[in-house]
Amino acid sequence: MAMMKAMVIEGADGVSRLVPRDLPIPVCGPSDLLVRVAAAGVNRADLRLSAEHFGGNEHRVAGGEFAGEVVAAGADVTAFAPGDRVMALAPAGYAEYAIVDERLAVRVPDGFDTATAAGLPAWYMTAHNALVTVGALGQGETVLVNGATAGVGIATIQLARLLGASQVIGVARSQPKLVRLAEIGLDTALVSEDALAENVMAATRGRGADLVIDLVGGGALTANLSSAAIGGRMIAVGRLGGSTDVLDINLLAFRRITLRGVTFRSRSLEERSAVARAFAADVLPAFQRGQLEPVIDRFFPLEQAAEAHRHVAANAHFGKTLLAVTP
Ligand SMILES: NC(=O)c1ccc[n+]([C@@H]2O[C@H](COP(=O)([O-])OP(=O)(O)OC[C@H]3O[C@@H](n4cnc5c(N)ncnc54)[C@H](OP(=O)(O)O)[C@@H]3O)[C@@H](O)[C@H]2O)c1
Known part of the structure; x- marks a missing residue:
C-alpha cells in the first residue's frame, strides 16, 4: 500500500496534539481529486485541534486549506485532470496527499506560485463572501474592519480597496502591526483601546461606517454598532475576543443596522462551492x-x-x- 506522511490529531478535544504518522494515501471518490500537497495554510481554527472541525476525516489529519498538483481524478470529474494545480478550502491538508471534491477546487492561476496559493482560500474566500456576497459592498462606501491585523482582516482591507470602497478604517490592538497595514491600503488606523465610535465618527465626518466587518466578536459589539452609519450593515465573521456579548437592541434599532453572521461550518457543499467560484471569478484575476x-x-x-x-x-x-x- 502506498503511504504518505501526515500530521494527525491525537487525544480528546481540548487535550489533543499534533503527531507525525505514516498513513495510506487516500483514494478518490467519483467526484474527487487526489492532490499532491505543495503547502498547507495554518488558520486560527486549526489551533482548536478538533477532529470534528476538520470534517471528521477517518485518520484525523489536521488542516483546513491546501494547494498542490492533481495526481488522480475520480470517474465523474469533468473540470480537472492530473497535472492541474489547484487550491482548496478543504480538510486534511497537513499531509503529502489530500482529497478534495472537484466542486471545491480552484485552479491556481498561471504564473502564481503553488505553495503561496495554499494561503489564499480561507482568508480571501471569507473576506470576499463577507464584503461582497453578504455585505453587498457598494462603490464609494466606507468599510470598518475590527481585528484588522488578523489574516481575514488583511484580506478584507485589500479587497475593500480593490472593489471600490472610498475609505477603509482598521481597528486593532497592536500599533506596530497596524502601521504595516498602511502598506496594503488601509486609510485610517485606530487602536482598539481608544474610544472607537468617536474616532470612527471623526474619520467619517460624523456619518459612521457603511459596512463593518468584525473579527473580534465578544467585547466589540457595542463599539462596532456605535461606529456604523445609520442604515449600515455589520457582518460578524470572527470571534477572536470570544463568542458572547450583550446586544443593545436600542442601539441596533436607532441606527437601523442590518446584522448578519457568516461561517463555513453550516454551509452545504453547494454553498461552499459557490463561495469558491465567486472567489475564483472576482479575486484571483486581481492576484494574476x-x-x-x-x-x-x-x-x-x-x-x-x-x-x-x-x-x-x-x-x-x-x-x-x-x-x-512537498517540493
Ligand atoms: N466566519 C468565517 O467564515 C471565518 C473564516 C475564517 C476565519 N474566521 C474567524 O476570523 C477570526 C480571525 O481569523 P484569522 O485566521 O484571520 O486570524 P489570525 O490571522 O490568526 O489573527 C491573529 C491576529 O488577530 C489579533 N487578535 C488576536 N486576538 C485578538 C483580540 N481578542 N482582539 C483583537 N485582535 C486580536 C492579533 O493581532 P495583534 O497581535 O495585533 O493583537 C493576531 O495577530 C477568527 O476568529 C477565525 O475563527 C471566520
Whole structure:
C-alpha cells in the first residue's frame, strides 16, 4: 500500500496534539481529486485541534486549506485532470496527499506560485463572501474592519480597496502591526483601546461606517454598532475576543443596522462551492494582474506543524503562516 506522511490529531478535544504518522494515501471518490500537497495554510481554527472541525476525516489529519498538483481524478470529474494545480478550502491538508471534491477546487492561476496559493482560500474566500456576497459592498462606501491585523482582516482591507470602497478604517490592538497595514491600503488606523465610535465618527465626518466587518466578536459589539452609519450593515465573521456579548437592541434599532453572521461550518457543499467560484471569478484575476499581493508570514516544514501552531497562537505572525509539504 502506498503511504504518505501526515500530521494527525491525537487525544480528546481540548487535550489533543499534533503527531507525525505514516498513513495510506487516500483514494478518490467519483467526484474527487487526489492532490499532491505543495503547502498547507495554518488558520486560527486549526489551533482548536478538533477532529470534528476538520470534517471528521477517518485518520484525523489536521488542516483546513491546501494547494498542490492533481495526481488522480475520480470517474465523474469533468473540470480537472492530473497535472492541474489547484487550491482548496478543504480538510486534511497537513499531509503529502489530500482529497478534495472537484466542486471545491480552484485552479491556481498561471504564473502564481503553488505553495503561496495554499494561503489564499480561507482568508480571501471569507473576506470576499463577507464584503461582497453578504455585505453587498457598494462603490464609494466606507468599510470598518475590527481585528484588522488578523489574516481575514488583511484580506478584507485589500479587497475593500480593490472593489471600490472610498475609505477603509482598521481597528486593532497592536500599533506596530497596524502601521504595516498602511502598506496594503488601509486609510485610517485606530487602536482598539481608544474610544472607537468617536474616532470612527471623526474619520467619517460624523456619518459612521457603511459596512463593518468584525473579527473580534465578544467585547466589540457595542463599539462596532456605535461606529456604523445609520442604515449600515455589520457582518460578524470572527470571534477572536470570544463568542458572547450583550446586544443593545436600542442601539441596533436607532441606527437601523442590518446584522448578519457568516461561517463555513453550516454551509452545504453547494454553498461552499459557490463561495469558491465567486472567489475564483472576482479575486484571483486581481492576484494574476498583480493588483493584489498575498501577505505571507513564513513557512514551517510539515513536521514542525505544532511549532507553527504555537507561532500563530502567540500572535507572532503578520500574514499567512504556511506548512511546506512537498517540493
Ligand atoms: N466566519 C468565517 O467564515 C471565518 C473564516 C475564517 C476565519 N474566521 C474567524 O476570523 C477570526 C480571525 O481569523 P484569522 O485566521 O484571520 O486570524 P489570525 O490571522 O490568526 O489573527 C491573529 C491576529 O488577530 C489579533 N487578535 C488576536 N486576538 C485578538 C483580540 N481578542 N482582539 C483583537 N485582535 C486580536 C492579533 O493581532 P495583534 O497581535 O495585533 O493583537 C493576531 O495577530 C477568527 O476568529 C477565525 O475563527 C471566520
